[in-house]
Amino acid sequence: MSFYLVSPEIYSWIILPLLIFLARIGDVSMETIRVIYISRGIKYLAPIIAFFEIVIWLLAMEVVLSDLSNIANFFAYAFGFAAGTYIGLVIEERLSIGTVILRIITTEESTDEIVSFLESEQFGVTYMDARGSRGDVRMIISLVNRADVPRITSHIETTNPRAFFSIEDIRYVNEGVFRPKQPNAITGLFSSLLHHRKKK
Numbered sequence: 391m392s393f394y395l396v397s398p399e400i401y402s403w404i405i406l407p408l409l410i411f412l413a414r415i416g417d418v419s420m421e422t423i424r425v426i427y428i429s430r431g432i433k434y435l436a437p438i439i440a441f442f443e444i445v446i447w448l449l450a451m452e453v454v455l456s457d458l459s460n461i462a463n464f465f466a467y468a469f470g471f472a473a474g475t476y477i478g479l480v481i482e483e484r485l486s487i488g489t490v491i492l493r494i495i496t497t498e499e500s501t502d503e504i505v506s507f508l509e510s511e512q513f514g515v516t517y518m519d520a521r522g523s524r525g526d527v528r529m530i531i532s533l534v535n536r537a538d539v540p541r542i543t544s545h546i547e548t549t550n551p552r553a554f555f556s557i558e559d560i561r562y563v564n565e566g567v568f569r570p571k572q573p574n575a576i577t578g579l580f581s582s583l584l585h586h587r588k589k590k
Contacts, residue, residue, distance in 0.1 A: 406453060407466035413450040414470025415477055417443045422478025423485075430488045430559070486537035491560055494530040494546065495520070496553040501528040504553070507545055508532050533560070 396405065420443035427436045450470075454463045494504060501517060508515045508530075517530040534542060539557060546553050 402457070402460060403462050406457075406460070407462040410450050410453055410463055411466040411470040411473070413446050414467055415474040417446040417450065418471050418474025419478035419481060420446070422475060423482055426482050426487070432487070486535070486539075488536050489533055489560055490536050490539060491558045492530075492532045492534050492539070492542065492555060493558070494532075494553055494555040495522065495527050496530070496550055498526065498528050500550045500553060501530065503549060504530055504546065507549075508534075508542070511538070511542075513538075 420439045424436050424439040424443060427433075427439070450467065454467055457463060496504060505515050505517060513532045513534055515530060515532050517528055520527050520529045536559075543555065543557075546555060
């Protein structure tokens, strides 16, 4: 005698759409992180993410195509795509991978304080005289770990609220003075694997 733990209607209209929604969150989150890794030159981890990403996508597509009359599957697929994009960006932000260029434009009077703060935090600093639309200014340039950006910008906004600053991602740097990174569990594992590979 056959029996169901849940009715076929609940399975088709609730459980399957929920699984599709979760699968899309998973593969789109992976896609977002993979693209960011590629743009930052992390080429060893991106293919691993791509493998699991496409497996999950194929499973979700197989379920959707198996019942084209179920509108709930289509909505679950679309909402999963949207949610996965957002969650992928949140995960990437939490990982704080890579190095960025921090450009600060401020008055000459504020330069010493900002430079002293950056140097005390072990960041390399370059600054120069410049001319802005409102007169003479100083441009301060520093390469900083992305994980340190919120703390640095918070300090600048607190001590020099009129200072202008911009942040730009960079893919590769050669020489310079850099503050040692504090790796999290994921980036620490990746760094160890990359270091082991270079030693061979």
